[in-house]
Amino acid sequence: MDHDHVIHGLRRKRAEIAGRLEVAHAEISRLAVDLASIDGTIRMFSPHADLDEISPRKPPAPGGAMPGEISRIVMAALRDALGALSTRDVTLAVMAARGMPITDARLFEAMQKRVMACLRNLRIRGVVEKRKEQGKVMAWGLAA
Incomplete structure (x- = not known):
């Protein structure tokens, strides 16, 4: 087949993207556990706190910095x-x-x-x- 090199390159790229996706899913799971832990701690100190009113804050861009x-x-x-x-x-x-x-x-x-x-x-x-x-x-x- 005369497209073997194309197929090989596409398979490698697919494997790379699938690997990055697995890492991203693991990070999402870790963040969800961390968020649930923080929410539980907030509820211990303030049982009636409305957690939905806490707006998400974007992290700084790579090379960026938090205020101050x-x-x-x-x-x-x-x-x-x-x-x-x-x-x-x-x-x-x-x-x-x-x-x-x-x-x-x-x-x-x-x-x-x-x-x-x-x-x-x-x-x-x-x-x-x-x-x-x-x-x-x-x-x-x-x-x-």
Whole structure:
């Protein structure tokens, strides 16, 4: 048969998708058990709670962060630093804390933009300050 290579490729792709589906079903089952456990705990403390009024919250996209997560990591990095940190150093600290590969240039650039926005917002609120500027390199520290 002259379509053997096509059939072989399609069979491999089907097997891959079926495997991913099995993993997804297992994850759904685990999440359903976790949700039932949380619901039971809520009912222990508040028997008349309306659990249907609790809206589902989407998890952050891959590489995304929960609200305040980046700020907390930035603040921890600045608190733990012996001196001022450059934006690059703060970005590296954030990526390391989140388990992100620091060798991915595109991811580093995206994270650096998020860190710069975070630092700008923290500066506006008076929490951090620019310590020095040398060319395009800014150093940051906690406000005194």
